Amino acid sequence: MEFSKEENIARSLNSNLTSCNLHEAVNKKEFRDLVTEFFCIDDCVASSDESDEDSVCVEKHDFDFVNDSCDSDSDTDIENNENDVQLGLPVVDEVEKVLSSKEVNNTALSDVKDHEMSKIELYSCKNCKLNNGEPCFKLFSKDFVYELRMNMSSLSDFEKDLILLGKISCVFRNDPYTQSSKKKQKERKHPRTEHYVNGIRVCRETFKFLHCISQNKLTAVLKHYKEFGLTPREKKSGGRHASDKRLLTHDDICRVVTFIINFAELHALVLPGRVPGFKRFDIKLLPSHYTKSKVFLSYQTAMKEAGERVVNIVGFRRLWNALVPFIVRTKPMTDLCWVCQQNNSLIYKSANMSDQEKSVRCKTQEEHILKVTLERSLYNSMVQKARDVLKNLGVTELESTNPATRDITMHYSFDFAQQVHYPSNPLQPGPMYFLTPRKCGLFGINCEALPRQVNYLIDEGMCITKGSNAVISYLDHFFTSYGLGEMHLQLHCDNCCGQNKNNALLQYLSWRVIHGLHKSITLNFLISGHTKFAPDWAFGLIKQTYRRTMVSCLDEISEVVNSSTSTGVNTAQLVGHENGDILVQQRDWQSFLHPYFRCLPGIKKYQHFRFDSEHPGWVFKKEFTSSLEVGICLQKTTLSPPADRPMSLAPPGLPLERQQYLYRNIRKFCTCETQDITCPVPIANESKSDDDEEIIEPQSKRRKFEE
Numbered sequence: 001m002e003f004s005k006e007e008n009i010a011r012s013l014n015s016n017l018t019s020c021n022l023h024e025a026v027n028k029k030e031f032r033d034l035v036t037e038f039f040c041i042d043d044c045v046a047s048s049d050e051s052d053e054d055s056v057c058v059e060k061h062d063f064d065f066v067n068d069s070c071d072s073d074s075d076t077d078i079e080n081n082e083n084d085v086q087l088g089l090p091v092v093d094e095v096e097k098v099l100s101s102k103e104v105n106n107t108a109l110s111d112v113k114d115h116e117m118s119k120i121e122l123y124s125c126k127n128c129k130l131n132n133g134e135p136c137f138k139l140f141s142k143d144f145v146y147e148l149r150m151n152m153s154s155l156s157d158f159e160k161d162l163i164l165l166g167k168i169s170c171v172f173r174n175d176p177y178t179q180s181s182k183k184k185q186k187e188r189k190h191p192r193t194e195h196y197v198n199g200i201r202v203c204r205e206t207f208k209f210l211h212c213i214s215q216n217k218l219t220a221v222l223k224h225y226k227e228f229g230l231t232p233r234e235k236k237s238g239g240r241h242a243s244d245k246r247l248l249t250h251d252d253i254c255r256v257v258t259f260i261i262n263f264a265e266l267h268a269l270v271l272p273g274r275v276p277g278f279k280r281f282d283i284k285l286l287p288s289h290y291t292k293s294k295v296f297l298s299y300q301t302a303m304k305e306a307g308e309r310v311v312n313i314v315g316f317r318r319l320w321n322a323l324v325p326f327i328v329r330t331k332p333m334t335d336l337c338w339v340c341q342q343n344n345s346l347i348y349k350s351a352n353m354s355d356q357e358k359s360v361r362c363k364t365q366e367e368h369i370l371k372v373t374l375e376r377s378l379y380n381s382m383v384q385k386a387r388d389v390l391k392n393l394g395v396t397e398l399e400s401t402n403p404a405t406r407d408i409t410m411h412y413s414f415d416f417a418q419q420v421h422y423p424s425n426p427l428q429p430g431p432m433y434f435l436t437p438r439k440c441g442l443f444g445i446n447c448e449a450l451p452r453q454v455n456y457l458i459d460e461g462m463c464i465t466k467g468s469n470a471v472i473s474y475l476d477h478f479f480t481s482y483g484l485g486e487m488h489l490q491l492h493c494d495n496c497c498g499q500n501k502n503n504a505l506l507q508y509l510s511w512r513v514i515h516g517l518h519k520s521i522t523l524n525f526l527i528s529g530h531t532k533f534a535p536d537w538a539f540g541l542i543k544q545t546y547r548r549t550m551v552s553c554l555d556e557i558s559e560v561v562n563s564s565t566s567t568g569v570n571t572a573q574l575v576g577h578e579n580g581d582i583l584v585q586q587r588d589w590q591s592f593l594h595p596y597f598r599c600l601p602g603i604k605k606y607q608h609f610r611f612d613s614e615h616p617g618w619v620f621k622k623e624f625t626s627s628l629e630v631g632i633c634l635q636k637t638t639l640s641p642p643a644d645r646p647m648s649l650a651p652p653g654l655p656l657e658r659q660q661y662l663y664r665n666i667r668k669f670c671t672c673e674t675q676d677i678t679c680p681v682p683i684a685n686e687s688k689s690d691d692d693e694e695i696i697e698p699q700s701k702r703r704k705f706e707e
Contacts, residue, residue, distance in 0.1 A: 113146070120145050128203040136202045137209075145210060148197075152212045161233045164211065164221045169230050171196060172222075191226060248311065256311055256319045259299045264327045269347060288330040292317055337529020339368055372530045374625045375607065379526065379533065382490050386411040386449035390484075398452050398571070401485030403517040410486035411449065414475065414493050414500075416466065417442040417539040423552040423670045423678060437666050438578075438678055440557055441466070442542070445478045446534040453538040454482050454571050455561050456584065459554055461654045462576040464586050468504035469649070473586040475508075476645070477573075479517070487519040494531035495607075501525055503600055506609060506619055507593040510634055513611045515643045520612040527607065541565055552674035554578060576651060578677050585648040592646035597634045616640075656684055 120142050130136040152160060173179070174191040195207035202210070208218060224233050268284040286295075296316050303310045311319070320327070343365035350358045389408050390396075421437040441458035456474050464470060491509075493500040509521045526533065545564040551557050554574060561572035575584040600606075600619065608622040610629070617635030622628070654662075659682035667679035 405485040409488035
C-alpha cells in the first residue's frame, strides 16, 4: 500500500472540517495535529514504535433544547468574552469552572480506567495472522490502546464519523480492476478495504476495537463513503448539525449564566449552615417571589436592550439547572424557627453595611446554627446507641415488660400530630368541605431503635385536654403496656410549653424514679423551630394513607394506622370508643403531684433535665448540651408521694349541641354500617333508656313568622 497522497488527503479533510463548523467545537490547530498524526507521514513511514501522545479529548455537549441547543468551546476562557465586557457582566470562577469542564471524581475515573484496562487485557484477535503469523493486536502497547479508545469515546458521533471517513478514504479501493503483481488483473466485483492504525496494518476486528465502534457503524461509514465520498454523514432522522443557526453559541450561554449570577448578587442570600430543604452547603437563596419565569422576563428585557440574542425560556431553565444549580429559590415553608427568620432578615438588610457589621450579624446566626447542630447531634447519638442495644438483645417489637428489669438505656420520642376528621372520603363530596366532621386526636410515642410508634387515637368525646394530664396519662400507659423494661430512660420531645415543657411532667418523671420504675431519666427538648424528628416521620406515613382511604369510624382509622407501612412501623391504640367505652385511663396527675413537688423557676429556658435514683426528688437542668448542669430539689418535704396512681378522670363526652350537629349534617356521609356508631341519635342524658331518646332541635329564629 502506498501513502503518497496522505498529506493531500489530510489537508482536504481539514478544509472540509472547517466548512462544517467543527472549528467552533475544538481548537483547529489541535484537531489538525490529531488528523495529521493519523494520516501524515512527514516524509517517512510511521513505525510501530510511535505512540499517540497528542490526542485530544473533545467534550460532548448535552444541551438539546426545544428551540435552542448548545455548541460551545469548552476551552474558551469566559472572562475574555468581548460581549461580556461590553455588557459589564463579570463572571465568577465557579461558573467558569462549570462551563469549561465538569469535575470528575478521582475515584470514579480510576474505576473507569481499571475497567477499560481489563477489557484490553482480555481482548485478542485470535484468527489474525498479520503480525508474522501472530495477532496484530500485540503490536500495540496497552497505554496506546487505552489512550486511543478514550479519545474515540469522547468524540461525538459526527466527529467520530469524520475520523473514520478520513481513514477509510486512504485505504478504500474501488477501481474498475484489481491490482495484483503476481496475478492477472480482473474486473473488480467488490470494493476492498485495508485497515491501518498508526501506519500499521491491522485486521478489521482490531480496527473496530481500537476505535470503539461496532460492525454496523463501520458498515454504515463504508457505505456512505462509497456513495457520497468524503462528505459528512447526516442522520436520516434529522437531528441538529453544527451549521444549524438555532444552536446556542458560547457567547449566548455566557450571557445567560452571567445574568443569573449578577441577579443573584443583587437579590440572593448566602446563609451560614445548611439550608432546610437543600443538601448543598453553597446555596444562594433568592426570595420565594422571584420565580425562574420572573427572572427570565428580566433577562429577556436586558438582552433586547443590549441587542443580543434571547434564549427561550426552556433553554434558560435548563442552562440554569445545569450550570448554576447553587442559585435556588426559597421554598415556602411552615413551622420555621423564628430566631432564624429574624437573623436572616437582619442579614438581608445588611447589603449596604460595612463588612464588620455584616460579620457580626452572620456570626449571630452561625452561633444559633451551632447550638441547633449540637442538639441534633445529641438526639442522633442517643438514637444510634439505642439501636445498638436492641440489636445486641435481638428485640424486634415493643412488648409489655415489667419496669426496670433490663439494665439497658432506651430512647423514646413523643409528640402530638394535627387531628384528623372522620368520616373522610378521598373523593370529597362538595358539601362536606364546609362542615366539621367528628374529630380524632393523634398522639405518638416512637421507639426509633426498632423503629416502632404507638399512636393513641383520641376521639372527640374522649379528649379531656391536650395538656400535661393527657401527655402523662399516655406516657404512663405506654411504659406499662409497651415498655421494654429499661432501667435508664431517655426522652425527646418538641418545645411546646403547654403540653411537654411543664412542671407536671417533671414531677411525674421524678415520681417514677422515686418509686424505682427507672433508675435514671433524661428529658430533652429540641430547640423551637428545629423540632422535626421521628414521630413526624411516622405521622406523615399515616397521613399519606389516610388521605387516600375512606374512613367512617375509629376502627377504620385504626386500620389505616396499622396499614400505613408494610413493615409495621405504626401501631394504633384507641383511647376509647365512640360510645364512651374507655380503653386508656386518663388521670389527674397535676392535682396528685402538686402537694409533694414544687415548681421549677425559669423552666422555659432549659432544654435538658435529668433525674436519677441517687438523688431522689432532685432535677438536674441544663440550658444547652454544652452548658453546665445545675441541680435543684423539686420535692417539698421528705414525705414521698404515694406509689399508687391517681384516680381516673371521666371523659367529657360530646355536648348535646355537637351530637345534634353530627346527626343532622354528618351522618349522611357515613356508611350505613357506621352511621349509628359515628353519628348516633343525640341523647340529652346518657342515663336515659333508648325509649327516652329524642332529638332536640334548636329553636327557630323565625318563629314570629310561623305564628
